Amino acid sequence: MExxxxxxxxxxxxxxVLFAQVVLxxxxxxxxxxxxPLIRDWVQAMxxxxxxxxxxxxxxVRSVWQNYLDLRHARDxxxxxEQELFRQRLKVHELREQTLxxxxxxxxxDFKEKSPNKLIAARVIGSGATDVSRVVFINRGSxxxxxxxxxxxxxxxxxxxxxxxxxxxxxxxxxxxxxxxVGCLLxxxxxxxxxxxxxxxxxxxxxxxxxxxxxVGEKVYTSGEDRIYPKGLPxxxxxxxxxxxxxxxxxxxxxxxxxxxxxxxxxxxxxxxxPSSPALKEAASAEMTxxxxxxxxxTTSPAVTTPTSPPPAVKVQAAQPQAPAESDRPGIPRGARPxxxxxxxxxxxxLKAAQxxxxxxxxxVKKEPPPKx
Amino acid sequence: xxxxxxxxxEVHYYKTWVLVAVPVAALSLQAFLPTWLPGLAMLxxxxxxxxxxxxxxxxxxxxxxxxAIIGLVQDSLSSxxxxxxxxxxxxxxxxxxxxxxxxxxxxxxxxxxxxxxxHYLHAxxxxxxxxxxxxxxxxxxGLNQLLAALVNAVCGVIIFQLLDRLRQRE
Numbered sequence: 357m358e359x360x361x362x363x364x365x366x367x368x369x370x371x372x373v374l375f376a377q378v379v380l381x382x383x384x385x386x387x388x389x390x391x392x393p394l395i396r397d398w399v400q401a402m403x404x405x406x407x408x409x410x411x412x413x414x415x416x417v418r419s420v421w422q423n424y425l426d427l428r429h430a431r432d433x434x435x436x437x438e439q440e441l442f443r444q445r446l447k448v449h450e451l452r453e454q455t456l457x458x459x460x461x462x463x464x465x466d467f468k469e470k471s472p473n474k475l476i477a478a479r480v481i482g483s484g485a486t487d488v489s490r491v492v493f494i495n496r497g498s499x500x501x502x503x504x505x506x507x508x509x510x511x512x513x514x515x516x517x518x519x520x521x522x523x524x525x526x527x528x529x530x531x532x533x534x535x536x537x538v539g540c541l542l543x544x545x546x547x548x549x550x551x552x553x554x555x556x557x558x559x560x561x562x563x564x565x566x567x568x569x570x571x572v573g574e575k576v577y578t579s580g581e582d583r584i585y586p587k588g589l590p591x592x593x594x595x596x597x598x599x600x601x602x603x604x605x606x607x608x609x610x611x612x613x614x615x616x617x618x619x620x621x622x623x624x625x626x627x628x629x630x631p632s633s634p635a636l637k638e639a640a641s642a643e644m645t646x647x648x649x650x651x652x653x654x655t656t657s658p659a660v661t662t663p664t665s666p667p668p669a670v671k672v673q674a675a676q677p678q679a680p681a682e683s684d685r686p687g688i689p690r691g692a693r694p695x696x697x698x699x700x701x702x703x704x705x706x707l708k709a710a711q712x713x714x715x716x717x718x719x720x721v722k723k724e725p726p727p728k729x
Numbered sequence: 730x731x732x733x734x735x736x737x738x739e740v741h742y743y744k745t746w747v748l749v750a751v752p753v754a755a756l757s758l759q760a761f762l763p764t765w766l767p768g769l770a771m772l773x774x775x776x777x778x779x780x781x782x783x784x785x786x787x788x789x790x791x792x793x794x795x796x797a798i799i800g801l802v803q804d805s806l807s808s809x810x811x812x813x814x815x816x817x818x819x820x821x822x823x824x825x826x827x828x829x830x831x832x833x834x835x836x837x838x839x840x841x842x843x844x845x846x847x848h849y850l851h852a853x854x855x856x857x858x859x860x861x862x863x864x865x866x867x868x869x870x871g872l873n874q875l876l877a878a879l880v881n882a883v884c885g886v887i888i889f890q891l892l893d894r895l896r897q898r899e
Binding site for chain 1: 789790793794797800801810811812813815816819820823858862863864865
């Protein structure tokens with residue numbers, strides 16, 4: 357029986373001899389650009405196309421399976437992932453808010469530790485229902501020791517005062533309310549005035565005479581004359597000054613963003629400090645030596661410090677007068693009167709001083725030339 | 730013409746020493762003659778011997794074997810890789826023996842045409858091996874090979890006549 361080999365023996369021998377010589381050639385010669393023998397290159401070229409074909413076929417089948425046939429759970433998985441994503445986003449938002457709250461609380465604690473005042477922290481839990489009254493509610497009340505007319509502040513500045521106290525909460529009258537009044541003084545000129553609310557975002561500094569030197573941008577601090585806010589607390593910045601009759605029209609922009617209150621500090625016991633200023637140091641020392649001619653002035657601590665970094669406490673001013681201090685009207689303790697009375701007294705005094713100023717102007721003093729030597 | 734295309738041609742046999750000595754002599758001449766006479770470089774004695782024995786023995790296996798051996802020896806005597814001329818002369822030997830089995834390779838005209846054709850075929854196969862297998866630059870056989878082919882054809886006929894005297898007489 358003839359086989360394929362026997363029928364094509366000569367051709368088979370030819371192919372075998374040629375193959376052997378080709379292999380010999382491929383084993384000797386290397387590719388021009390590398391050290392790889394040609395025979396390796398030929399074998400790789402021979403097996404690479406079927407390898408690529410098999411790989412392509414396998415990848416195609418796998419792609420069809422993954423992208424089309426195996427998608428029966430894709431919809432459910434997508435829905436689950438969307439819900440998880442939503443939860444994670446809420447969580448991120450919550451964590452971000454907590455972080456911001458922690459930062460605020462940290463600043464609050466830091467301020468509280470450094471402040472000479474005795475403070476208690478509180479959280480704003482609500483605000484007034486009307487647009488006319490500017491009040492907020494805090495989560496501290498009589499149980500925490502709060503009493504009316506306690507100052508409410510933040511590290512940035514003053515906020516208002518406690519108006520009404522309940523069991524576990526309290527109502528705070530903001531300084532922007534029309535019924536609010538704060539005794540203030542200017543940092544540089546040491547001009548005193550009363551800060552009045554306008555039921556808007558700004559306040560006005562009243563009872564400042566026209567001849568007083570007031571500059572826009574000047575900082576306003578509490579003067580302590582109202583016996584509610586300790587002296588030296590930052591209030592705001594003068595944003596506009598206009599001459600008026602008989603007093604200047606001064607607009608003050610509060611430092612505290614009263615429409616974004618979240619945590620506040622209530623002053624249980626306040627300490628007066630001097631607002632720091634290079635010129636103020638001389639004025640402060642001059643105030644100490646000069647007689648107390650200003651109405652409503654009281655002896656204060658001789659320490660001169662910045663409101664934000666108060667000095668060691670020298671005098672503690674109790675916002676809760678157990679032994680009421682002397683007031684201008686005997687028998688009536690300070691701090692127990694509404695703001696309007698103090699305002700009236702101060703206003704009347706200033707008006708009187710303004711009216712009497714031209715009459716009591718001293719005669720000009722003639723200077724004699726120095727004696728010749 | 731009928732003799733040229735007879736189906737079954739006569740097979741010629743040679744003594745073993747002839748089958749060894751003649752290729753050795755041919756390769757020796759090809760290796761050394763051009764150093765004395767550069768013009769003789771166009772003569773391919775190895776090709777002539779391969780074509781002669783393959784076409785006279787009329788056996789494809791003998792033809793390709795002789796071509797392979799002569800080609801490999803020729804490669805060994807050159808600076809290139811072993812196998813280039815081996816592959817080419819293997820194919821030449823196989824084709825020459827195939828043709829010799831069907832035509833009368835004793836005719837001078839036939840021999841002239843045979844040698845002329847195989848010379849070009851040899852050059853073409855050499856180009857293929859160089860370019861395709863070895864990826865080296867090589868010149869395509871063209872008119873520049875015409876003179877060499879003619880010279881080989883004329884000389885080949887003469888050499889074939891001389892080698893006919895070495896046939897075994899039956």
